[in-house]
């Protein structure tokens with residue numbers, strides 16, 4: 389009866405909040421009731437009321453799409469932590485795997501369906517425990533039933549609702565905020581999600597970044613440099629802090645170096661942009677750069693201009709000496725990185741290891 393590749397399921401994948409506090413929820417089920425808002429394929433829609441006085445909810449994305457990202461089919465929040473995909477994936481440092489163009493996405497989702505069985509595509513359970521602690525701190529412990537409240541009454545807003553207490557909608561004035569600009573695809577892909585960005589900005593990271601003792605360091609290491617952020621965008625963003633000597637963007641590693649002419653400019657940039665750097669809707673992370681290897685260890689190739697030249701001797705990508713544990717990064721380190729892998733120093737040490745197998749997708753390459 390089920391068409392090939394069409395989903396036909398008996399029960400939805402839901403978070404506790406969307407399900408509501410009534411353990412005996414009655415659901416209506418409609419086979420192939422609508423198209424999934426991510427992959428566009430028809431899927432089984434469930435509708436239910438998650439508790440007295442709450443609004444009716446329904447599933448919005450298909451089970452395959454939900455399983456790929458381990459999210460609820462209705463609110464598209466992560467099932468384990470109840471957090472936006474963007475928050476979870478940036479803390480766990482998981483890469484985006486679902487292609488966004490229609491053709492590639494359809495192929496991807498069908499393959500994933502076959503390979504996944506009942507698990508999610510990325511093994512989030514394998515993430516390092518420190519990173520999980522960070523997520524747990526950001527998570528609400530209890531289900532957040534306010535999210536199930538009825539929508540605001542549009543007649544009330546215009547001052548025209550005559551239904552009073554009988555009105556099933558909320559009699560409140562809407563508050564314009566980031567939430568009203570959210571979009572289900574962005575939330576699913578974990579990008580440009582204003583709510584996630586706000587959460588990431590206020591995590592209990594220190595609000596200041598210490599200064600490296602080495603006063604010769606005048607460069608900043610920027611991560612989260614998405615493909616649409618150009619060198620010029622970075623210049624425009626950072627020039628107010630002082631004269632910039634050079635900007636090096638490495639898109640394949642999503643990072644960049646801003647080399648300031650003076651230390652005081654770099655310090656000012658760190659002071660203003662640390663935990664507060666947003667370009668074209670992307671949140672970028674700002675850290676101090678690392679000095680180039682020099683001094684007593686030999687391998688002294690100090691000045692000599694821009695390129696990485698041929699200094700191939702010495703440490704490999706992972707063991708680049710003392711600096712790597714402090715989260716600093718040099719251009720030389722970066723250029724030795726394999727493509728697509730974030731550099732080891734790019735994120736604080738609380739993130740899971742950069743072991744490619746921890747992404748769970750190494751055996752198949754879905755990038756299009």
Ligand SMILES: [Zn+2]
Pocket residue numbers: 424425426427428429449450451452453454497
């Ligand atoms: Zn889908």
Ligand SMILES: [Zn+2]
Pocket residue numbers: 402403404405406407460461462463464465
């Ligand atoms: Zn939910």
Ligand SMILES: [Zn+2]
Pocket residue numbers: 541542543544549550551552555556557558559
């Ligand atoms: Zn009303």
